[in-house]
Amino acid sequence: MTSIRASSEATEATPPGASPLEAAASRLMDLVTATLVDGIPVLVCDRAGRIVLANDALHTVLNRSKNELLNQSYSDVCIDLALDELFEDMEKSPAVTSRWSGYITLKTGERETQMMSATISALRDATGSPSHCVVVINDASGGGIRRIPTKGTALQRPGNYDGDYAEAILNSLPGVFYHFDDNFKLVRWNQNFEKISGYTANELLGAEPKMFCVEEQRELVYSRIREVMEIGESTVESDFLRKDGKRIPYLFTGTRFERHGRVGFVGVGNDLSTRKRIEEALRVETARFEAQVESSVDGILVVDENFVKVIQNQRLAEQWKIPHHIAANPDNAVQLEYAASNTTRPDEFIAKVHWLMAHPNEVSSDEIELRDGTVLDRYSAPVLDREGNYYGRTWIHRDITARKQSEQRIRHLASHDGLTGLCNRNVVQERIANAIDTAQPGRRIALLYLDLDRFKIINDGYGHPFGDEVLKATAKRLQSLVLPQDTVARYGGDEFLILLTDLDSAADAHGIAKRIVAGLDGPLIVNQRSVHLSGTVGASIFPDDAETADELIGNADAAMYRAKELGRNTFQFYSRELGEEAMRRVDLETRLRVAIQNGRLSLAYQPKVSLKSGAIVGCEALVRWHDPELGHIAPDRFIPVAEESGLIISIGDWVLRAACAQARAWLDKGLRPICVAVNVSARQLLQQDFAVVVLRCLAETGLPPELLEIELTETLIASDTERAAETFGCLSASGVKLSIDDFGTGYSSLSYLQNFRVDTLKIDKSFIAKMLSDSGNAAIVRAAISLGHNLQFKVLAEGVETLEQCRFLAEIGCDEVQGYFFSKPVPSTEFEALLSMRDAQAQQLV
Numbered sequence: 127m128t129s130i131r132a133s134s135e136a137t138e139a140t141p142p143g144a145s146p147l148e149a150a151a152s153r154l155m156d157l158v159t160a161t162l163v164d165g166i167p168v169l170v171c172d173r174a175g176r177i178v179l180a181n182d183a184l185h186t187v188l189n190r191s192k193n194e195l196l197n198q199s200y201s202d203v204c205i206d207l208a209l210d211e212l213f214e215d216m217e218k219s220p221a222v223t224s225r226w227s228g229y230i231t232l233k234t235g236e237r238e239t240q241m242m243s244a245t246i247s248a249l250r251d252a253t254g255s256p257s258h259c260v261v262v263i264n265d266a267s268g269g270g271i272r273r274i275p276t277k278g279t280a281l282q283r284p285g286n287y288d289g290d291y292a293e294a295i296l297n298s299l300p301g302v303f304y305h306f307d308d309n310f311k312l313v314r315w316n317q318n319f320e321k322i323s324g325y326t327a328n329e330l331l332g333a334e335p336k337m338f339c340v341e342e343q344r345e346l347v348y349s350r351i352r353e354v355m356e357i358g359e360s361t362v363e364s365d366f367l368r369k370d371g372k373r374i375p376y377l378f379t380g381t382r383f384e385r386h387g388r389v390g391f392v393g394v395g396n397d398l399s400t401r402k403r404i405e406e407a408l409r410v411e412t413a414r415f416e417a418q419v420e421s422s423v424d425g426i427l428v429v430d431e432n433f434v435k436v437i438q439n440q441r442l443a444e445q446w447k448i449p450h451h452i453a454a455n456p457d458n459a460v461q462l463e464y465a466a467s468n469t470t471r472p473d474e475f476i477a478k479v480h481w482l483m484a485h486p487n488e489v490s491s492d493e494i495e496l497r498d499g500t501v502l503d504r505y506s507a508p509v510l511d512r513e514g515n516y517y518g519r520t521w522i523h524r525d526i527t528a529r530k531q532s533e534q535r536i537r538h539l540a541s542h543d544g545l546t547g548l549c550n551r552n553v554v555q556e557r558i559a560n561a562i563d564t565a566q567p568g569r570r571i572a573l574l575y576l577d578l579d580r581f582k583i584i585n586d587g588y589g590h591p592f593g594d595e596v597l598k599a600t601a602k603r604l605q606s607l608v609l610p611q612d613t614v615a616r617y618g619g620d621e622f623l624i625l626l627t628d629l630d631s632a633a634d635a636h637g638i639a640k641r642i643v644a645g646l647d648g649p650l651i652v653n654q655r656s657v658h659l660s661g662t663v664g665a666s667i668f669p670d671d672a673e674t675a676d677e678l679i680g681n682a683d684a685a686m687y688r689a690k691e692l693g694r695n696t697f698q699f700y701s702r703e704l705g706e707e708a709m710r711r712v713d714l715e716t717r718l719r720v721a722i723q724n725g726r727l728s729l730a731y732q733p734k735v736s737l738k739s740g741a742i743v744g745c746e747a748l749v750r751w752h753d754p755e756l757g758h759i760a761p762d763r764f765i766p767v768a769e770e771s772g773l774i775i776s777i778g779d780w781v782l783r784a785a786c787a788q789a790r791a792w793l794d795k796g797l798r799p800i801c802v803a804v805n806v807s808a809r810q811l812l813q814q815d816f817a818v819v820v821l822r823c824l825a826e827t828g829l830p831p832e833l834l835e836i837e838l839t840e841t842l843i844a845s846d847t848e849r850a851a852e853t854f855g856c857l858s859a860s861g862v863k864l865s866i867d868d869f870g871t872g873y874s875s876l877s878y879l880q881n882f883r884v885d886t887l888k889i890d891k892s893f894i895a896k897m898l899s900d901s902g903n904a905a906i907v908r909a910a911i912s913l914g915h916n917l918q919f920k921v922l923a924e925g926v927e928t929l930e931q932c933r934f935l936a937e938i939g940c941d942e943v944q945g946y947f948f949s950k951p952v953p954s955t956e957f958e959a960l961l962s963m964r965d966a967q968a969q970q971l972v
């Protein structure tokens with residue numbers, strides 16, 4: 127038999143004892159088997175057309191035994207192939223074109239033929255001449271009947287000794303196929319290898335792996351090849367270096383491939399470009415996602431269906447103050463326990479988490495309060511995968527503490543007084559209504575209406591910032607005087623409501639009202655200035671006095687007015703009469719306003735008489751009001767209303783001007799100089815420019831200052847001693863006189879007297895009225911006279927109604943008297959007459 131060679135396998139060793147042809151055929155069979163095309167019918171015939179080799183698969187296809195085939199003529203098997211012509215063709219193309227592909231008709235039975243696709247390759251002798259041909263039946267499983275002669279295009283290169291079926295498989299691979307021999311030389315490859323690498327078959331044959339490797343990856347690639355050789359298989363991700371220098375990311379596999387004791391490897395390489403692009407896109411996307419998750423202001427946690435952490439950002443740990451070792455613990459239950467212990471309601475928190483994990487479809491939004499006051503808005507929703515299957519759950523926690531606090535502030539502002547922080551008008555009204563609605567039978571509700579005494583004076587006199595501080599201090603003091611469950615509210619400027627609920631009886635309210643009045647009464651230091659604070663309280667009781675919140679408030683208000691009338695710094699409970707009185711008060715204020723506008727006020731003058739000479743030494747101007755309907759209205763009634771309403775300022779201005787003008791008129795008439803005294807209310811005194819008002823009035827009326835006397839009460843001086851001293855220092859320097867009115871009834875400390883250039887002490891008429899019947903009063907009168915004289919003041923007794931009183935006062939050294947005994951306050955004309963008459967009688971009196 128002619129020796130043959132399979133050119134691509136020239137270097138392979140021939141198994142001992144085997145003929146070259148058998149060896150080649152054997153190799154071919156091995157290769158067919160190795161490339162997973164076992165069962166392909168193959169026959170080999172010589173140039174004479176004699177079958178020299180046929181495999182089992184062929185026997186099966188042709189339904190003949192091995193003996194029936196061997197040494198038979200080729201034409202007995204294949205009826206339509208001109209083998210001679212084929213050998214001639216092969217002869218003409220010695221090296222490369224050594225194969226024919228097409229359809230042949232096989233005799234598959236006695237009377238049966240079948241057309242099948244086949245590939246015929248040449249086996250050449252030492253001279254390169256085709257000595258045998260190998261026929262590989264490609265579609266033995268049956269099928270094609272068309273005869274489609276095709277030119278051999280695939281694997282028409284040296285060394286392509288396997289069948290078309292194997293070739294088709296290898297060529298249909300999406301990646302590159304390679305077979306490196308035991309010297310790591312490329313001996314076989316598929317079409318894709320050439321196409322992708324850009325090398326020709328000749329260039330590829332015998333090429334080493336490094337030809338397709340970039341320098342920096344060679345070490346890696348060869349280490350994997352070594353692995354293949356040692357272990358049997360391996361993979362490597364490295365670049366496939368093309369002929370043009372381009373590199374393509376590839377995943378190469380390697381499987382050790384051994385034949386006839388020679389061990390190489392085969393494998394496939396697949397382009398990873400797309401995968402890499404996807405991976406890169408995924409990486410970028412993941413990085414972006416992670417950046418978003420990390421930069422989120424929310425604490426984010428994603429868990430799978432088993433509550434295993436999938437994503438958790440740093441913010442979550444910060445929000446929940448989870449230490450690193452717990453946050454890093456993969457067991458999410460540990461973190462859950464820790465987080466729960468930070469909440470104000472741990473059991474509820476854990477129960478909700480478990481419930482949501484057990485109900486995958488639920489979306490939840492709620493608020494969690496941590497023990498340090500942080501409030502988190504927790505949103506939880508299911509996470510679904512691409513196919514819409516439940517994957518796990520996301521938990522997003524937003525810190526809404528600031529929002530909650532500002533909502534709380536807004537709610538507080540809406541319901542509380544901005545200055546004092548007490549409940550405001552609306553809230554206290556609601557609470558009163560609510561208390562009435564829920565009152566238990568037999569129980570009492572008391573509403574105390576408190577008005578600060580002389581607050582308007584303080585506020586106008588010292589300015590509003592100072593007044594604000596007084597109100598704040600008052601609020602604090604009031605809260606300290608009641609129980610936490612009682613409501614203290616600011617109802618208006620200097621008005622406060624105190625709601626007391628669930629009382630046993632009205633007597634309880636009496637005790638509390640008394641305590642509040644006493645607790646408020648005293649000096650208050652504000653901005654290093656001491657002011658004397660006091661308050662007046664009116665109270666009404668549910669259900670005794672009122673049925674609704676408005677009625678209860680209105681009645682407590684009326685009671686408070688009544689208490690003011692009774693002298694302030696006290697409390698008064700509501701009665702039906704008080705309600706009527708409140709109505710009258712409103713009516714009076716309206717009428718007074720009209721009276722001022724219409725000039726319905728007048729002055730009466732009451733003489734002051736010297737006990738030594740019996741002569742009139744001055745007079746006190748007293749305001750009078752005659753209402754067209756109500757007739758004469760006493761100052762005792764309308765002055766308090768004027769003070770409360772602020773009308774006292776315009777009344778006071780008018781009195782001052784009218785009195786000065788009258789005294790000037792008397793001078794102008796030729797009467798002897800008479801000093802006229804006017805009463806000044808606290809409000810007037812605390813006007814910023816009271817001294818200026820007085821001096822301007824004197825200048826404008828032309829009255830000499832020494833003919834004007836200002837009467838101040840002790841209480842008024844005590845309300846702001848500094849201001850009074852300052853104002854009267856200025857007026858005294860100008861010559862205006864000062865007398866202390868109602869002496870003995872007001873301020874307990876007498877030290878203030880040292881700060882004033884007082885001309886006259888006027889002993890209050892209450893002492894004069896009782897001095898002859900009560901030794902105590904007599905003692906007070908004596909003491910007052912003594913004190914006044916010691917301080918170089920004149921002393922005048924008010925309210926002198928009898929001769930006895932006059933004589934007694936003269937005996938104990940009183941300087942002057944004023945009272946009905948000499949004259950009631952009279953109009954100016956009468957006073958003029960009185961003056962003339964008195965001057966005439968003066969000598970007879972004493």
Ligand SMILES: Nc1nc2c(ncn2[C@@H]2O[C@H](COP(=O)(O)O[C@H]3[C@@H](O)[C@H](n4cnc5c(=O)[nH]c(N)nc54)O[C@@H]3COP(=O)(O)O)[C@@H](O)[C@H]2O)c(=O)[nH]1
Pocket residue numbers: 732746747748749760761762765778781805806807867868891924925926927944945946947951
């Ligand atoms: N701020 C101002 N207050 C004023 C003014 N005019 C009056 N008043 C104050 O009103 C109170 C009541 O005053 P009035 O009704 O005028 O009573 C005065 C006298 O009539 C009364 N008086 C005088 N002598 C007697 C008497 O012998 N017995 C007796 N029962 N009453 C008598 O006393 C009042 C004067 O008191 P006083 O002022 O304390 O000297 C009263 O407080 C007035 O001050 C005003 O223009 N501005």
